[in-house]
Amino acid sequence: MNRRDILLGTSGLLAAPFIAPSVRAQGRTEIQFWYGLGGALGERVAEQVTRFNESQSRFRVNATFRGSYVEVMTGAIAAWRAGTPPHIAQVFEVGTATMMAAGPAIRPTHELLGEAGITLDPKRYLAGVRGYYSDTQGRMVSMPHNSSSAVMWVNLDAFEKAGLSTTDLPKTWAEIRAAAQKIKATNAAEMPISTAWPTWVMFEQMSSLHDVGLATKANGFEGLDAEMNLGAPIFTKQTNMLLEMQREGLFVYGGRDGDGFASFPAGKAAMSFNSSAGRAQVQREAKFRWASVVLPYHGDVTQSPRNGVIGGASLWTLTARNRTAEEYRGVAEFYRFISEVEQDKWWHHVTGYVPLTLAAYEASRAEGFYAQNPGADAAIIQLSRAEPTPNSQGFRLGGFVEIRNIIQEELERGFQGQQNTETLLGNANRRANVVLRNFERANRR
Amino acid sequence: MQRKAIFNNKLLPYLLLAPQLAITFAFFFWPAGEAVWYSFIRQDAFGISTQFVWFENFTDLFADPLYHQVILNTVIFSVAVTVLAMGFALGLAVLADRHIRGKDGYRTLLIWPYAVAPAVAAILYIFLFHPDIGLIGRALKAAGVAWNYTLNGNQAMLVVVLAAAWKQVSYNFLFFLAGLQSIPRSVLEAAAIDGASPLHRFRTVIFPLLSPTTFFLLVINITYAFFDTFGIIDALTKGGPGNATQTLIYRAYIDGRVNLDIGSSSAQSVVLMIAVMALTLVQFRFIERKVHY
Known part of the structure; x- marks a missing residue:
């Protein structure tokens, strides 16, 4: 390369940032x-x-x-x-x-x-x-x-080992708990249940399926002055169940965001919850028979769960x-x-x-x-099985990233045994409301 | 001959200083000034509407009990990292200073961790301490210890302290070793001839003569623990479980970058700035007096 080329090259580099x-x-x-x-x-x-x-x-x-x-x-x-x-x-x-x-x-x-x-x-x-x-x-x-939507992932080999049906999979949380107890008793998997995205799966999806708002004002769609609704009985029920299952060794908390799902493709968890977009990873890594099905609901609250959220x-x-x-x-x-x-x-x-x-x-x-790809439509069925209500159309909450993390943090304190369900939800509700109020004030015009 | 340099031109000294001043202004005073300005306003993420709120960002911050916990976390974390990193480094430096075979090899190896990026250091510690995939973590669980730093706050703090301290040991080691080597052998020999035991020699001769190095490292290590450990915390615990490993700098990052609350994040930066200024002042006013140069 001679000097002229270098010069030309440099001038090109210099000119590049000035091109619109x-x-x-x-x-x-x-x-x-x-x-x-x-x-x-x-x-x-x-x-x-x-x-x-x-x-x-x-x-x-x-x-x-x-x-x-x-x-x-x-x-x-x-x-x-x-x-x-x-x-x-x-x-x-x-x-x-x-x-x-x-x-x-x-x-x-x-x-x-x-x-x-x-x-x-x-x-x-x-x-x-x-x-x-x-x-x-x-x-x-x-x-x-x-x-995507959240779906339940089932390790069919573990189910078979525990003597559970591999065709009639659990549909309600009560059935899941019973299956988890059986898996634990027969030692069919290292951990019966794990989950990715604790807030998204355990709170947002459950809010939508049971037609109870996570927040007022149609989850924020109708205004910036929405307030959190974590005091609703469904969240108490859900949190109680998670804390109990964790104490009984049926549910293992695997960390924030997507961290908790690693145990499923590795064959350690018998049941797990994650985005339907986790399919590629499971297909590639799982060395066992598996299925993806719609999320469970609380059978004593509703018999016809509504749509899930995306x-x-x-x-x-x-x-x-x-x-x-x-x-x-x-x-x-x-x-x-x-x-x-x-x-x-x-x-x-x-x-x-x-x-x-x-x-x-x-x-x-x-x-x-x-x-050809059984279960690939689980998320679509879940998203479209009912016309969305104001409580199940999604979330329009300011500072939602922070609110998700707040719920994760308070859940972690609960799993540590530092607080019971009532304090956990009370703290999460109070802290998330502060976020909503700050967003409302910053975006008032 | 006059030894004092005299500038007849009043402008020249300023001109010569200008480049340095310009850099200081552009990279230190301007951003710091921006942070102070933003700490007094409330703004949406896009900066479309701005309100001047006086000290509201600060009062909100100090009214939040979680912020008190974050301050406490930072104090525990910084003290633990500083003591551990400096203690270990001093011990290693004293050992490496002796005449042993292959000491150059030891010294080189001890410097290596400094070249490891914080995030990589954190990954190493995940592979060591993670309850499911970590070498030590699994051994602890097998030994019957209820080890799970993803849910136990104290264990999480322990792991981030270890990772942060480990990374800083090399740097401290380098300076302690240089400090030890600059101590005149004759002084030590004289003490030995007078019958002082090795421990006595270390306490009364070596340590006081090392005090300038120790003081320098104290300032550096505290600053490191305050500002440079963000990557380790982010990769290892993300401030969790709960808020057990959230430090001041990590929270300022989360609020500013993830939660897009620029006012609160700037207020936290200002608090951090004042804290470090106060700390440095205390160090130079009170601790430096005890330093022998």
């Missing part, structure tokens, strides 16, 4: 997309974007992995404050309230599509998915992208001062593309997330996908 972020490369409008899925799922996102880029020649989406969901969200917010946000940011479901309160920073999906002249009927989307990301008038504010993330369109109509158009086209039945079906099959649209679900069923 959305130049037309080869005549294409560039769309920046930040996502927070790593590993195999991250590769699927990159593939999804490639499929879009190859499907047309007017826009190019540049997808960048920006770390965890938390990092993507804080990074996108910081970038917006600095005036250089990406066009699209993937934000996890607990960040929904914060994003929705961000007024001028976001371009609601229904507006975006309207301006681009694209009509996407909200009714095309699964009810549980649509509801979570819609405003009170039923208009979609963010674009559903990757949604987890996962949606896509938010961020505004910027110099953003052109063409760029917004590109974002809208990308949203339209990923909602196409073919694309949605592909996404559902390769990731384990639920399909966004009913049509993709129907198409998958017609193709026999669920006959």
Whole structure:
């Protein structure tokens, strides 16, 4: 390499930062997309974007992995404050309230599509998915992208060893407890029950299934002045049961967030709870027969549990001062593309997330996908088996990340034997209300 | 000949100082000033609406009983890490200072942990102490100890203290060893001829002569425990179980970055800033007097 090349190279490097972020490369409008899925799922996102880029020649989406969901969200917010946000940011479901309160920073999906002249009927989307990301008038504010629901995972080998039926799996918590006692008595597995995402599974999903709000004001959908509702009998029942099962050695607490699930694919836990998107991991690692089924309910509270709530993330369109109509158009086209039945079906099959649209679900069923992959539809059934009520459509609570952690912390104190159910729920309720009030004050306009 | 340098030009000294001052301003005073400003306001995550709330972020903070626990955690954690890291390092340095075969090898090996990133150190400790996958953790459980740091707060504190101290031992060792080597042999020989036992020599000769090193390391270690242990706590316990291993810096991170509460996070940074300033002042005012240079 001679000096001239080096000089040319350096000048290129120097010039690079000064090129506007959305130049037309080869005549294409560039769309920046930040996502927070790593590993195999991250590769699927990159593939999804490639499929879009190859499907047309007017826009190019540049997808960048920006770390965890938390990092993507804080990074996108910081970038917006600095005036250089990406066009699209993937934000996890607990960040929904914060994003929705961000007024001028976001371009609601229904507006975006309207301006681009694209009509996407909200009714095309699964009810549980649509509801979570819609405003009170039923208009979609963010674009559903990757949604899952919590399901129960069962180690069928352990069930057989304990002399339990491997076809008639437990449906209620009472049946689960009985099965766990049998597993413990016969020593069929190291631990009868474990769980990932303690707050999401044990509180949020149970709130939805039993049609009892986690908070007032329809879980925050109807206003920032919502208050926590952890004093409701269902949460006392649920917490009592968990603490008792832990004391009896039936339930083993495995840590916060996703940590508690590692025991299932390793063959240590006979039953576990996790996102339906954990399917790929189980398929790859589990060296035993397993099944994924819908979540259990309290049979003495209801006989017909309602829909579960989703987890996962949606896509938010961020505004910027110099953003052109063409760029917004590109974002809208990308949203339209990923909602196409073919694309949605592909996404559902390769990731384990639920399909966004009913049509993709129907198409998958017609193709026999669920006959070949039993249990892959457990989450979809759970999400769509009932029309969502105000208590089961999702959560719109400010500072929800913090509230989830507060419930986890207080649960840990309970598992340590430091506090009983009443104090545990009382403390969690009080601390979470402080978070809600702070969010309300900070976002009052 | 005049030895004092005289600048006739009044501007020149400022000009020469300017680069240094500019860096200090841009990287220290400006961010610190921003933190102070943000600690007086309440703002949504996007910074769209801002209210000036005077000291409300601070009063909210100190009214929170959990913050009191976090302060207590930080004190326990910092004292334990400092004492352990410095104690071990001093012991190792004294041993490595003796004439033994292959001492260069020992010394090199003892310095290695310093090159380990905090998150990696934490992973190492997970593989050692985790109740299900850890080597020591499983051995403890097999021996009948109810070992589970994911649910036992004291055990969790013990593990993060051990990991944090282990990482700092190398640094301390290096300085203690250099300190020991700079002590004139003649002084020690004289003491030995006068009949002082090795322990007596250490207490009355070596330790006082090491005091500048010890004092320097005390300041460094406390600052380390306060600010640089974030990665270890995040990877090992995430501040849990409950809030048992949450320290001031970890909570400031969680509130600012995860919970997006910039006002409270900034107030916590200001508290931290004042605490460290006070601590350093105390150290230089009172402890330094006992230091022999």
